[in-house]
Every structure is written in C-alpha cells, then in structure tokens.
Amino acid sequence: MPHEDVRLGQLNAWLDQCLPQLFSAEGWGAVPVASLTPASSDASFRRYFRWQAGERSLIVMDAPPPQEDCRPFVKVAGLLASAAVHVPRVLAADLERGFLLLDDLGRQTYLEVIDTDNADALFEDALQALLAFQRLPLDAGLPHYDEALLRRELQLFPDWYVQRHLGIEWQAEQLAAWERCCTLLIDSALAQPKVLVHRDYMPRNLMESSPNPGVLDFQDAVYGPVTYDVTCLFKDAFLSWPEERVGAWLKRYWTMARDAGIPVQDGFEDFLRASDLMGVQRHLKVIGIFARICHRDGKPRYLQDVPRFFRYIETVLARRPELAELGALLAGLPRPEVVSA
Structure with missing residues (x-):
C-alpha cells in the first residue's frame, strides 16, 4: 500500500476518535455520515481534506513528520487570532502524528x-x-x-x-x-x-x-x-x-x-x-x-x-x-x- 494511503487510513482512524468528542463539546449532536475529499495541496508535503456532512464543513490537515511540523501553525494561529485576524480555529490536534482539524474558511481564494x-x-x-x-x-x-x-x-x-x-x-x-x-x-x-x-x-x-x-x-x-x-x-x-x-x-x-x-x-x-x-x-x-x-x-x-x-x-x-x-x-x-x- 502506498505511503500516502497509509497516512489516509491513519487520518480516518484519528477522525473517528476525535469527531465524537468535538461534536459533543460543541453541542452539534451525533456525528453524521460524511465525505472526506481532497481540498487542496501545496508546494510542501502538506495535504488538506474537506470533511463534509450536509452544510457542516471542516478542514483536515495532514502534515507528515518529519517533513512537516504542526506546532508552528498552532502557535501562529493563536497569535493572529489574538489580533482579530480571521484564521482557522484549531478544533482538534495530534501534533505527534501531524493531524489537525480546522474551521473551513471557505472554498474560494x-x-x-x-x-x-x-x-x-x-x-x-x-x-x-x-x-x-x-x-x-x-x-x-x-x-x-x-x-x-x-x-x-x-x-x-x-x-x-x-x-x-x-x-x-x-x-x-x-x-x-x-x-x-x-x-x-x-x-x-x-x-x-x-x-x-x-x-x-x-x-x-x-x-x-x-x-x-x-x-x-x-x-x-x-x-x-x-x-x-x-x-x-x-x-x-x-x-x-x-x-x-x-x-x-x-x-x-x-x-x-x-x-x-x-x-x-x-x-x-x-x-x-x-x-x-x-x-x-x-x-x-x-x-x-x-x-x-x-x-x-x-x-x-x-x-x-x-x-x-x-x-x-x-x-x-x-x-x-x-x-x-x-x-x-x-x-x-x-x-x-x-x-x-
């Protein structure tokens, strides 16, 4: 199995663990059936997926170690948010494995x-x-x-x-x-x-x-x-x-x-x-x-x-x-x- 498919399997397993906790904490009810589709990629090793269930949409970042490190993203997101800059809210994180669950800020750059x-x-x-x-x-x-x-x-x-x-x-x-x-x-x-x-x-x-x-x-x-x-x-x-x-x-x-x-x-x-x-x-x-x-x-x-x-x-x-x-x-x-x- 290709390495990226292994990562995707790990990512799905992580979502199965963290989404029920997130939905409960946010008062969103039960976790619905959803799709996970590629949202974007960039010049780095990071990949982004869109988790979509009805009108609710979240972004999942896959930033594989050791090439990528999520910690600076989380830190700078907090800094920018403190200045009232509109950045994604970090909803869940596995920093060791390089997974983040984020607000979806939209579909058009x-x-x-x-x-x-x-x-x-x-x-x-x-x-x-x-x-x-x-x-x-x-x-x-x-x-x-x-x-x-x-x-x-x-x-x-x-x-x-x-x-x-x-x-x-x-x-x-x-x-x-x-x-x-x-x-x-x-x-x-x-x-x-x-x-x-x-x-x-x-x-x-x-x-x-x-x-x-x-x-x-x-x-x-x-x-x-x-x-x-x-x-x-x-x-x-x-x-x-x-x-x-x-x-x-x-x-x-x-x-x-x-x-x-x-x-x-x-x-x-x-x-x-x-x-x-x-x-x-x-x-x-x-x-x-x-x-x-x-x-x-x-x-x-x-x-x-x-x-x-x-x-x-x-x-x-x-x-x-x-x-x-x-x-x-x-x-x-x-x-x-x-x-x-």
Whole structure:
C-alpha cells in the first residue's frame, strides 16, 4: 500500500476518535455520515481534506513528520487570532502524528475571485488584516528573519535554478559578484523596522470569507522587514498587476501603516526602495524554490511562473542602479519563456 494511503487510513482512524468528542463539546449532536475529499495541496508535503456532512464543513490537515511540523501553525494561529485576524480555529490536534482539524474558511481564494474590478476592495481588506497582525508586539518567541536565513534563501537561486535547472556553473568572478549582490539585499532587509511577517501573504493564501479575508499558510511566520508581506501581496507568484496600480496600493499601505503606528520608513521613496530590494530577495528565493520543487519533488508546474519573477526583478533593475551588478549576472542566463499576466 502506498505511503500516502497509509497516512489516509491513519487520518480516518484519528477522525473517528476525535469527531465524537468535538461534536459533543460543541453541542452539534451525533456525528453524521460524511465525505472526506481532497481540498487542496501545496508546494510542501502538506495535504488538506474537506470533511463534509450536509452544510457542516471542516478542514483536515495532514502534515507528515518529519517533513512537516504542526506546532508552528498552532502557535501562529493563536497569535493572529489574538489580533482579530480571521484564521482557522484549531478544533482538534495530534501534533505527534501531524493531524489537525480546522474551521473551513471557505472554498474560494483571492486568487480565484480577484479581478480588475474587485481588486481594490479585496486588497483593502487584506491590508487591514496585515496591519492588524503587524501591530502585535514582538514577544512571542518567533524566529527572526536574520542574516543567516536571508542568505540561505538567496542561495537557493544559484544552487537550484542556475546550477541544477540551467546546468550553469558560475565562475569565481561571477560568484564574487553574486555575494556582493546578496550583501546589498541582506543589508537593506536587516536595516528595516521589524514586524510579524507572514512570509507568504499573497492571494493564494487569502480566502474570500466573512470576516474577510481568511488567512492561511502562516506557519512560517517570523519577525522581519516591514515591507516583506505587502510586497508579497502585490507582486504575487501567480498573477501580476500593472506597475501603476501596484505603486498606488503600496502608497495606500504606507499611508495606512503610518496612521496605524506601524514602524514604516518615514518617506515613501525610502519605503519604495526598501520594498523593491525586499522583493528582489524574495523573487530570487522563489525562483530557486520552484526549481527545487521541480527537480527534488517532481512538481514541474511551478516553473511556468518563473518568468513572472524575472519580470518583477527587471522592473526594479530599471530604476535601481545599485543593482546593476545583479542585472549583469542575470543577463548572462538564458531567459525562460514569458507567461501572460
């Protein structure tokens, strides 16, 4: 029997144990006959199932150890909930085996419903939620987005995209240039004010729900640069927006953040430069991650969005002359085919 079928059998047995206790505690009556169907999967080893009985719907997370650990999810869910951010309530948990039973926040992500007409309203809600958890004190013992983590993330690009995916070995001069570029990006990130950072705050991880949005996939949260999440929100892995609109949304966030007492940069141009450089760090990391997912995990579909990240980087290179050395390195790489916005 395949390993994943063994996990599914264990998951069903766990549900048989915990659902009667949950239904009794919540006053929901007897546990009805229900279906368990795949809800979603992601780039990690986690899987999600929807338990459905009539109008009652729950989400079951399967996060197999040792590849995954549910504890950060539970911890950060509590933190975000304390800031009135709409996150799934943890209804039952087996942390040792990697099973969680959660509220179902809905069936449609922002990515599935957002368009040019409703984007302003949806992003306004997303910014309000972002500001809510950025107000949290930095006292919950989360990891910090330190130099070591930033550097490990950047190294994914030469290791997995340049070397493994493209088959290119950078020479000593190119490696030295890469190190200088990394130092520039890391120094910019470390110089920023710190807040709680979701690390993947994008439309795919936001659910259209009431209250809106429902926030998912927050288990990797850290304390780090204030521009990280808002840059991620508007320079998404799976859809792109006109640069003028992104600029207006960033200005809106910066104004709201200042009014809310979030420690953003004093001047908008300083904020925008920090956002640009933070975005480049993230884009390089994600290109490396997508290459790793392809070659290590056998999931090549993510590579189709790599051209989007190169476009984001090229837009920044055009207005940030301090990144000219990075531009020269990237110009020496073969270009992937461009995808539509």
